[in-house]
Amino acid sequence: xxxxxxxxxxxxxxxxxxxxxxxxxxxxxxxxxxxxxxxxxxxxxxxxxxxxxxxxxxxxxxxxxxxxxxxxxxxxxxxxxxxxxxxxxxxxxxxxxxxxxxxxxxxxxxxxxxxxxxxxxxxxxxxxxxxxxxxxxxxxxxxxxxxxxxxxxxxxxxxxxxxxxxxxxxxxxxxxxxxxxxxxxxxxxxxxxxxxxxxxxxxxxxxxxxxxxxxxxxxxxxxxxxxxxxxxxxxxxxxxxxxxxxxxxxxxxxxxxxxxxxxxxxxxxxxxxxxxxxxxxxxxxxxxxxxxxxxxxxxxxxxxxxxxxxxxxxxxxxxxxxxxxxxxxxxxxxxxxxxxxxx
Amino acid sequence: xxxxxxxxxxxxxxxxxxxxxxxxxxxxxxxxxxxxxxxxxxxxxxxxxxxxxxxxxxxxxxxxxxxxxxxxxxxxxxxxxxxxxxxxxxxxxxxxxxxxxxxxxxxxxxxxxxxxxxxxxxxxxxxxxxxxxxxxxxxxxxxxxxxxxxxxxxxxxxxxxxxxxxxxxxxxxxxxxxxxxxxxxxxxxxxxxxxxxxxxxxxxxxxxxxxxxxxxxxxxxxxxxxxxxxxxxxxxxxxxxxxxxxxxxxxxxxxxxxxxxxxxxxxxxxxxxxxxxxxxxxxxxxxxxxxxxxxxxxxxxxxxxxxxxxxxxxxxxxxxxxxxxxxxxxxxxxxxxxxxxxx
Numbered sequence: 192x193x194x195x196x197x198x199x200x201x202x203x204x205x206x207x208x209x210x211x212x213x214x215x216x217x218x219x220x221x222x223x224x225x226x227x228x229x230x231x232x233x234x235x236x237x238x239x240x241x242x243x244x245x246x247x248x249x250x251x252x253x254x255x256x257x258x259x260x261x262x263x264x265x266x267x268x269x270x271x272x273x274x275x276x277x278x279x280x281x282x283x284x285x286x287x288x289x290x291x292x293x294x295x296x297x298x299x300x301x302x303x304x305x306x307x308x309x310x311x312x313x314x315x316x317x318x319x320x321x322x323x324x325x326x327x328x329x330x331x332x333x334x335x336x337x338x339x340x341x342x343x344x345x346x347x348x349x350x351x352x353x354x355x356x357x358x359x360x361x362x363x364x365x366x367x368x369x370x371x372x373x374x375x376x377x378x379x380x381x382x383x384x385x386x387x388x389x390x391x392x393x394x395x396x397x398x399x400x401x402x403x404x405x406x407x408x409x410x411x412x413x414x415x416x417x418x419x420x421x422x423x424x425x426x427x428x429x430x431x432x433x434x435x436x437x438x439x440x441x442x443x444x445x446x447x448x449x450x451x452x453x454x455x456x457x458x459x460x461x462x463x464x465x466x467x468x469x470x471x472x473x474x475x476x477x478x479x480x481x482x483x484x485x486x487x488x489x490x491x492x493x494x495x496x497x498x499x500x501x502x503x504x505x506x507x508x509x510x511x512x513x514x515x516x517x518x519x520x521x522x523x524x525x526x527x528x529x530x531x532x533x534x
Numbered sequence: 535x536x537x538x539x540x541x542x543x544x545x546x547x548x549x550x551x552x553x554x555x556x557x558x559x560x561x562x563x564x565x566x567x568x569x570x571x572x573x574x575x576x577x578x579x580x581x582x583x584x585x586x587x588x589x590x591x592x593x594x595x596x597x598x599x600x601x602x603x604x605x606x607x608x609x610x611x612x613x614x615x616x617x618x619x620x621x622x623x624x625x626x627x628x629x630x631x632x633x634x635x636x637x638x639x640x641x642x643x644x645x646x647x648x649x650x651x652x653x654x655x656x657x658x659x660x661x662x663x664x665x666x667x668x669x670x671x672x673x674x675x676x677x678x679x680x681x682x683x684x685x686x687x688x689x690x691x692x693x694x695x696x697x698x699x700x701x702x703x704x705x706x707x708x709x710x711x712x713x714x715x716x717x718x719x720x721x722x723x724x725x726x727x728x729x730x731x732x733x734x735x736x737x738x739x740x741x742x743x744x745x746x747x748x749x750x751x752x753x754x755x756x757x758x759x760x761x762x763x764x765x766x767x768x769x770x771x772x773x774x775x776x777x778x779x780x781x782x783x784x785x786x787x788x789x790x791x792x793x794x795x796x797x798x799x800x801x802x803x804x805x806x807x808x809x810x811x812x813x814x815x816x817x818x819x820x821x822x823x824x825x826x827x828x829x830x831x832x833x834x835x836x837x838x839x840x841x842x843x844x845x846x847x848x849x850x851x852x853x854x855x856x857x858x859x860x861x862x863x864x865x866x867x868x869x870x871x872x873x874x875x876x877x
Contacts, residue, residue: 209647214677227653228673231660232639236671244671246636249594249695257638257691258674293589295600296575297689299642304552310570317574328579328587330571331601331689334557335875341682346640346674348600348691352592532678 212527216425216471219527241360242286242422245353252353254289256280259346263532265308268382269398272345273315275473275534278402279424280349281323285404286420286476288359288411289351291323296330296347301340312343323402325349351404355411361438363418366504368479370443371488373406374399374495375451376428380470380530381459388463394455401474406492410478413491419479422472424534426524429468431477432510433524443510445500445522468512469525471533555870559768559814562870584703585629585765588696595696597632599623602689606875608651611725612741615688616658618816618877621745622767623692624666628747629763629819631702631754632694634666639673639690644683655686666745668692694747698754704781706761709847711822713786714831716749717742717838718794719771723813723873724802731806737798744817749835753821756834762822765815767877769867771842772811774820775853776867785848788855788865792842811855812868814876 212219229237236244243256260276270278277294284291296316300309320327378399385396403422410417419439421431428450436443452460452467460467479502480488489496510522555562572580579587586599603619613621620637627634639659643652663670721742728739746765753760762782764774771793779786795803795810803810822845823831832839853865 207649209643209645209649209652209677211645211677211679213643214675220675223675227649227656228675231656232663232670232673234669234671236636236669237673244636244638246671246693248591248596248635248693251592251594253591253693255636255638255693256672257640257689259640259642259676259689261642261676261678292591293579293587293598295587295598295691297600297602297640297691299602299604299687300552300556302552302554306550306552306570309552313570313574320575326577326579327575328577328589329599330575330580332557332563332566332571333602333604333875334552334554335604335684335687336554338681339684341678344642344676344678344687346600346602346689346691348638348640348689350589350591350596350598350693532676 211531215527216430217525217527242283245287254284254287254351254353256283257346257348258283259344260534261344261532262534263341264386265342267386267398268395270400271312271315272343273312274319274400276345276347277316277319277323278400278473279534280347281325281402281404282422284349284351285407286422287351287353288355288357288407288417289353290408291325291349291351291404293350294320294325294327294347296327296345298332299340299344300332300334301342302334302337304342323404357417359417359420361419361435364435364439364441364479364502365418366441366502367482368418368502369482369485369498370477370479370500371485371496371498372475372477373403373492374475375453376472376475377452377456377460377467377470379473380533381456383533384463384530385459392455392459396455396459399472399474403474403476409491410488413487415484415488416481417478420476422476424471424473427469427471429522430524432522436510437508440506440508442503442505442507443500444503445510445512447512447514449497449499451497465529468522469529471530554874558870559773560868560870585626588630597627597630597694597696599626600689600691601626602687603877604687604875605877606684607729608685610729610741611738613743614655614658615686616655617662617743619688619690620659620662620666621743621816622877623690624668624745624747625765627692627694628750629765630696631698631700631750631760632696633751634668634692634694634747636693637663637668637670637690639670639688641675642683642687643675643677644685645677645680647685666747700760702760702763704762704778707778707782707784707822707845708761709784709845710825711761711845712825712828712841713820713822713843714828714839714841715818715820716746716835717818718796719815719818720795720799720803720810720813722816723876724799726876727806727873728802735798735802739798739802742815742817746817746819752834753831756830758827758831759824760821763819765819767814767816770812770814772865773867775865779853780851783849783851785846785850786843786853787846788843788853790855790857792840794840808872811865812872814873
């Protein structure tokens, strides 16, 4: 997600140098944003704590978002850095309720990158763009010396058009809202992790990397009153929920038994000591909707979708999880790093 | 400049790995673009060979552009990577004749970057954005491991609004057009080079890094029929002219005695064996305009501006330079690298 749009209550950074944790999607990253970027760039679009900026341009509402991609390794089961770079930004636009239209692409190549790898990535990008219905209309290439990069970094920025009048944003979340997710969690993170650690599980875990504009627009077309959307990338479901609880000043209650996680992802997480609630996804989102529209929303999203919890009237800005055995615990943002360079 | 918009006649890449030359703004970079990016991403906006994409969005003409910035060192006389990242993209939008409005900013931080340096850069970006009249509305931060980056890379993408009906593009260039430049050349490249090589010249050379949207819009407001614009970044004046001669299928004739280069830049170039025609600028552009509007255009741009040459009716797609002593030579794009990582 485009992450300047986050909000958290800690306004000071005490570290003297940048740490890996500052890119994690957790507390440390939020502190960096709050301490350095938000005060300098202060403006209403940035302050809205959204996945992208919603802008008025000559009477039209457009969404604008950006992400840089530094995933390691460049290729993984279910995709590569190119698929990720297209879908990631397409999905940020979708989270604003926009129809994604145009992407830019900026490449930072490390001297020595095999040209064949670059070609594969570029072809993946075009295939992903076609699948998502967007055009890559402008771009840039820079080369850095060997040892000053890591093969290939890609930035994409995207423009989408908002065609409906609904205010999709954290501040639209209301007590009573139901929270639905469009599919099972944790596949992208575990796919990367398996390649990186050279692990072979019983069945191959493939990234869920996919464009999610179509299901979001289907919800809107079906007349669902979507209050807020969030794609579950860095930091996973847990971080997405915590961000929204904090920004919207609400309490969120999640039912563990309703959170969909596949058997092989659950098994891989257990082996590696990871919590699937924090593992990154690249084709999953949560939607906050009125409770009486859940049935229709799930029918629209298909049989992988689940209702996983709801917003309560407490204003403690917390997320709690009721476990399968009935115990309730607080779900917090991680302070640092669970899986570095996942996207 | 956003460089996928370039066009050159060499459709094949024979190198097996990426070389520094592929980022130079010269022939090698153009070959990479033509061989890999252009065929994959083929679409009309990309094919227009412009500094940014000009898009129709619900009846409005907008410009969209991106650049990644990998300049080394991060700080230099007259600016830093932050000023560059804002002005570079603002200027690409200006080259489409657009009023720059919104920027995104994507940061790739290397673990270990001093936070104080990041703060300085972010403050520079905000100051540059204010000066250029744009807002930084969305952003992203990634962190890569120590040794996998080089302190700080920044990508910006920008959106501007095109408020006039003029088609500013290489294909609008006509035989007879005069070519004007808005000031003296080579300061950005030589400022970087001086810091990098530890050279002290008699007087400090400061980068010309500046936003050029205001002078461009002033030309349009004055009723000048601007046919084409190009900012003179990587590859300098020579590469900008060669690109336009090739894309527009025209011949360009330049008068060396009219090309403005300051004494200290000329001196520094002589010491280092560089040609100021190829040195990067970050606040300079050329405009192709009807010859009878030169006087008014120069008056609008101020006393640093010069008319440096014109378009002839030959269709050899070449650029020629008449030297001060009257000899004429062909100006070609460099094949590789004069100054790596200048922007």
